[in-house]
Amino acid sequence: xxxxxxxxxxxxxxxxxxxxxxxxxxxxxxxxxxxxxxxxxxxxxxxxxxxxxxxxxxxxxxxxxxxxxxxxxxxxxxxxxxxxxxxxxxxxxxxxxxxxxxxxxxx
Numbered sequence: 056x057x058x059x060x061x062x063x064x065x066x067x068x069x070x071x072x073x074x075x076x077x078x079x080x081x082x083x084x085x086x087x088x089x090x091x092x093x094x095x096x097x098x099x100x101x102x103x104x105x106x107x108x109x110x111x112x113x114x115x116x117x118x119x120x121x122x123x124x125x126x127x128x129x130x131x132x133x134x135x136x137x138x139x140x141x142x143x144x145x146x147x148x149x150x151x152x153x154x155x156x157x158x159x160x161x162x
Contacts, residue, residue: 071090073098073149076147077147078093078148078152083152088152093149093151098149110129110133110136114133121133131143
């Protein structure tokens, strides 16, 4: 059925594509970056979920003075998050990806 194919496709993506940056397992492997480490540590979706939870919690506690209680970067992310703007997610990039590219460009 259609639902089954959608679920299989979603499972395939979860196992072969970073949810945060969109880099594929194959792309990462070509740079010597382990996909599991990348997905579990560098771009853990749980870290983002915790961040959104924290920002929502801070907003509920400090509605009028939120800017005073979180960093400027956190405030900018929260403002985008409220508008469903995902431009703060790293698209096709990560620290390890950028480092690997820099190292390859040196040679």
